[in-house]
Amino acid sequence: MAAALVGWSLAAVATAAEPIKIGVSGPFTGGSAPMGVSMRDGVKLAVADINAKGGVLGRPLQLVERDDEAKNERGVQVAQELINKENVVATVGFNNTGVALASQRFYQAAKIPVMNNVATGSVITRQFVLPEYKDNYIFRTSANDAIQSAMIVNEAVVRQKHTKVAILADSTNYGQLGKEDLERALAAKGIKPVAVEKYNLKDVDMTAQLLKAKQGGAEVVLTYGIGPELAQIANGMEKLNWKVPMIGSWPLSMGNFIDNAGKNGEGARMPQTFIQDGNTPKRKAFIEAYQKAYKVDRIPSAVSAAQGYDSIFLLAAAIKQAGSTDGVKVREALENLNEKLEGVITTYNRPYTHDDHEAIKPNMVVIGEVKNGRVVLAK
Incomplete structure (x- = not known):
């Protein structure tokens, strides 16, 4: 009996420590690579921050990265692989509108949340809405x-x-x-x-x-x-x-x-949504962490990196609030987040509702200008 209890407790610990798998889908090669790589690297920084503090629900986050090559057909393959083979509980990414529109239907059907963190096509978060669809699993952290x-x-x-x-x-x-x-x-x-x-x-x-x-x-x-x-x-x-x-x-x-x-x-x-300017402590820390980790001065696509970073914290907060990685519960938590989150783009206070899956509002966006090889706030 004692041996059985010890075996059960060890199994429970092993289960508790099982990683939470999150897909990262984006163009890591080709003309879209600056945004894809920057997004992925921002996501990796966020995961490192979260795991350093114990992960979520006592479990580490584990990223499963796939290059969709900015191709619709490749995006579809990646989505099916992440869902059916890798068993991810959510996916972040989609940098290209066409890839998102072609691929995210598989997540919708599987009731697995997607955090679009770069793609901006206005229709992306409205692809699966009432009256045809009762619930929508597509969210966004970029300016549509x-x-x-x-x-x-x-x-x-x-x-x-x-x-x-x-x-x-x-x-x-x-x-x-x-x-x-x-x-x-x-x-x-x-x-x-x-x-x-x-x-x-x-x-x-x-x-x-x-x-x-x-x-x-x-x-x-x-x-x-x-x-x-x-x-x-x-x-x-x-x-x-x-x-x-x-x-x-x-x-x-x-x-x-x-x-x-x-x-x-x-x-x-x-x-x-984000300019590489450390004008708040949070932004300064993020920029310095990115520069140190990836040995660059100018982030190839600062917007993509920041939106990727914030998307992970919003997703992690939802999993924590749900107390589960179940897709339905995570979606419901995203739509009713009760924790105020300080991101590098903004402080998110109930960023989503059941009928509004856009975290970025017009007052969060500024006009940038290319000046001396960098992007600065337009005067």
Whole structure:
């Protein structure tokens, strides 16, 4: 009997110490890599912080990382593998809107929460809502495109007083859905773009699109794309000897835009949830920890790193509150978080409800500007 009790207690301890497996899905290679790697590394810092304090429910968090290569079909494979083979209790990540929309349905069906911490397509958190779906397992810690497009238009039309606007957007789900958000925001100001142009990933010559914008009399170029192609836009404007302001969605802050555009990227403006500036003790500690851990000065995508970091703390708080890793209970806890959490982006106070899975509100987002090879708060 005593031996049986000892065996049971040892088994209970072993079970209690079993890691909580969390998926991390993002593009760790290719043109989207600066945001994917920065997000993953921010997530790793958060997990290290949490595990150093005993983990969650007495169990360490364990990350299961997968490179989705920014490809929809690869994202689907990764989702199925993380759910069915790795048995993750939640996944953080999804940097690309198209990958999120293609992949997160598997988590929804399995009732496993997803924390979108970079992808910004406005529809992402509304893919599974009433009346068709009673409960939604998709959450977000990035500024959605409805927020960003309104800020971009406000910067261009209200603050800078431009009336002739061109839009250049890539051909992905992200670019085209963002373009539609921009057009709606412009229409609300009574403005129709003088040119709306599309380009493909890996395009290296934007001359045709830029000429149409220039010939249309554009006073400003609004963009929706990612770093490498955005740099081609900036460099293409230089080749045409045509310099107008460039204002776009958050990836204008990516390291591969800033580096590839060089002086041609100076002055580009974009919405940001986080700028690499240690203006609070929490932010200062986070930046210094990132720099030390990954031996860099400038974070390749500071926004992605910060949003990744905060997403883990929100998820961990929900698991702790639920007292369980059960997906239904964790979702319910996320929708009713009773712990106020100080993140590096903001202090989260009941960030989600059953019908609102967007942690980032408009008043949490600022306009950044590329200056001397870094992103700073726009003046």
